[in-house]
Amino acid sequence: MATTITTECTITNDAGHNLVLSLSNYETAAETIKNAETATFTLTMPAIYMNGALVYEVGSSLRWIIFWTTDNQVSIKMFKINDPLDLEQVGNNLIYHHKSENRIISGDFQYTAWASIESQPNSNGQVLTANIYATAHNPRPTLPMVIRMGTIFIFFYILIILQSKYDEIYK
Structure with missing residues (x-):
């Protein structure tokens, strides 16, 4: 043994x-x-x-x-x-x-x-x-992450539109 x-x-x-x-x-x-x-x-x-x-x-x-x-x-x-x-x-x-x-x-x-x-x-x-x-590891975006990114995108989009309108008015 x-x-x-x-x-x-x-x-x-x-x-x-x-x-x-x-x-x-x-x-x-x-x-x-x-x-x-x-x-x-x-x-x-x-x-x-x-x-x-x-x-x-x-x-x-x-x-x-x-x-x-x-x-x-x-x-x-x-x-x-x-x-x-x-x-x-x-x-x-x-x-x-x-x-x-x-x-x-x-x-x-x-x-x-x-x-x-x-x-x-x-x-x-x-x-x-x-x-x-x-x-x-690249995690897939979660719904809260997509919502947060969408909100940021919309905020900057509105800011760009308002900036162009502000430039038009005050030229």
Whole structure:
């Protein structure tokens, strides 16, 4: 019977910020993963452990949780930095041998993260691959925003008409 289980981790960071490790049940996890870089590291845990977890802070706005089990289930979730971590929600969303994905909007960006896990062939271990990236987020105008912009447009339109009438009268 195996006394340890290894997890080969590859984490790619395209989030626009460095990832800084804030919580881990491993000593060998990458402490910082710089923006636009990929970190590869091996985590070894006692075979009696049932799961592994890494929590990375994404700049000063988000926390990204990567959670997996020794029987190849994976779950990820992003939380805004001031929101409490809901570890139960993360644990309840475990997916067996598939990819877990999550999206969140923070500021002007939409962050997308995913992770997948599978057994390592011919070994007592697994392979965890994860990625996080950001894309510009341009919100659609809301009704109050459209009304506000329309009001401003009408105000300036009336101002231009009144200015031309004022110029006509007082020439």
